[in-house]
Amino acid sequence: MLTWDNARTKCGQQATQDGYSKGDLVSVDDDDDQTFLLGELPFLTQSTKLYWTGLYYANSQWNWVNGQPVNTKYFQWVQEPDNIGGIESCAMVRMNGNFSDQNCQSNHNFICMKPQSVAYALSNMGCGQWTRAGRKCYHFYNGPKLTWVNARGNCQSLGGDLLKVENKDEKTWITSQMVLTTDSFWTGLNDRAQEGTYVWADSASSQDQLVMWNQEPNDYMGQEDCGIIFSNGGYNDANCAAKAAFICELQYQGTTCPTGWVSRTTSQMLDCYFISDYKNNTMMMTWSEALGYCASQAPSQSATSLLLSVDDADEKAFIEQQLSTLDRNFGGWWTGLNDKDREGYWTFYGQTVMASASLM
Template identity: 25%
Template sequence: MDADLLKINDAKEQTVILDILKKKDAQLPGVQEWWVGMKREKNDINQWTWTDSSSANHSYIRWGIDEPNNYNQNEHCGEIWESTFNDKNCDSKLNFVCERPKDQPVRCSVEDGYSYHNKKCYKFYNNQLKRSEALSACAGEFAQLVTIETEEDQHAVTELAYSYQSNVWLGIKFMNKVSQWLVINSPNWEQPANMFFWQTDDNFNNSIENCAALNVSAKDNVNNWYIENCTLTNAFICQKPAGVCSRGFEQYEEKCFLFKENMKQSWNQAKHYCEGFESNLLEIESDGEQNYISTKLQKRRVIPRLWIGIKSKHTGMTNGSLSMDKANYYWEMSKGTRTPAYLNVRATGTASACGYIDPGRSGGWYFDLPCNTPLPFICYSDVMNGNVQPRQFTTFTTPTTTTTIQTTHRALIPVIPVTKKTSVIVQPTSTVTKQIVTTTDKLDYCH
């Protein structure tokens, strides 16, 4: 989750943390102990350092009575216990507190159960489903059934499956019509598979549907695939491409989206606002993106119309005579314009130049409002992971606007990464530079 064990920088922050943990202690049964990122120096038992190698300042560290005492000469890690600091055997299994920079972007939606491995996000489901049902379940998450493309992928998926001790479906299936294994990890997607990690005792049966699964009981933890009847049931893992989205943006595949449903601007003002966050007004390029946006807006109960980045070349037409020809529309971005590859235009009323999406009318795109109408809007940008090719633009036609938009650069509410059984505490003021995450998963001190 791109975080470290907690470092406390001053007495004020210590008070905040101790108050948070006191409240957590009251909510949990028994006596709670929490690892923090403090460890005893090997060459000086009286000196303590944080995980970033900086020295702990004893002037504000609130040690317990007669602590640290290095009991049995074997207490070298720092914990918080009953609102005071204590030294503890590093092999003890305790709760722990993590922190991460407030402006550090999130790679995966960990709050939704995803974990990051090798530029991909994985989510384990223990539901026992047929392979086709698992495929649909992942599609419902806007994800794919897990697919192994590299040895690093194999190690990551094996580790995840082994941690739950459950066999899982994989994203390849044998297709009799072409007599080969194909990657079929989402509906309507097929391509030849080129990476395999079969067990030596795999059993192919021409009389059934043959699918690939990963066997957590295999003696070899690398070559652990086996052939399974597709109509039987297994657990499964969904995957999404990992990426980095700026704070406040939500990720779908390789795009990041910022929903500004509570701010109303003209089309040009909305475009300018998005550009201030190194993004653009929303561009929708596929049915998948359209469904994602529509679903998100419906879940948020967002009924208002929202500006998107599309414009029409033909204005003034009436009575539903809007053109359905893609050549008559263009996406207008900060770097230029591009002809759309996908359209969801609905013809109605007098056409204007600026398009909006209407979640109250099945997510259709409309052009019947003047461009200076104040509406909410959606920004988007590509994820930043080094793998997304720069988008190509045909012209550079960014218009100037006479309206100056004053944007206050307050920290947007971030997507907070949390693990199983966690409680998240985020300081609301712009002066706080970290996010605090507490977890009651018992682990030993991270060395």
């Protein structure tokens, strides 16, 4: 909670500490910044908090700290600026993305921005800027549009592959995401190897009940061998040489667990669990410390390591069986379950808890 000037200083210090030459309060001066503001910020927390931005008033006009022109098409004022008392010369952003002018000397939260030359596919929730759903990370690329082969190559270069729907939960989630867009996207679905036999990009068989064909496939003119998904969730076969947006997915495909971890093999992948030694005082941590410790234990960049999330009844039974073999621990073990973002609304890192399957 800092003044506007001190927040700027803190942003610069943090960027230098992280190895970058510069850092400053966030500016919203292009489409990407607006996408972040409207798409990411409201989900950080359910609160009435205000955050300092890099917008300030000087020389009879509003300016961004990075020197870029101020274009109000990228943000919206809240019946402001009104400069109450003649001392409101710095702008803050609310959780809904609207801006408000405030006294620069008041203490508030703030948002920093720093340049980054490398995009990491995995960070934070195990997905970085990708969207996490269950055990997978997804990214919807809508530009530039590519052929099916090039789209797959792009996904593979990031350690993933084109979309593969393996169960009803994934089908439901993907369908719900499609209603948010008007684009169509390449998936991994194709019959390139054998006409009429559709498989996913990794050659895994596709299940008919998980693919809703849109009165297709019809292999028009004998040249449609790759599957596209539309905004209504329906699939269509298309010419693989056509250019389209595409959906990448990523998940950890390790074959062994690190030493000291317990393994559980599912139909989708290998899960690894680390149960801390509650008799070892050095392993007693706060929730935040445990969260950081788990993240530090990921064996590679293509793996995720988080506090426990219980996604289904089978996983619940497995965890209970593992704990039943240990001496009774009156303190218990931390899990990822929390209501930090919204009091009384319990989630595993922002994923809605299915109580009937996971906790009861």
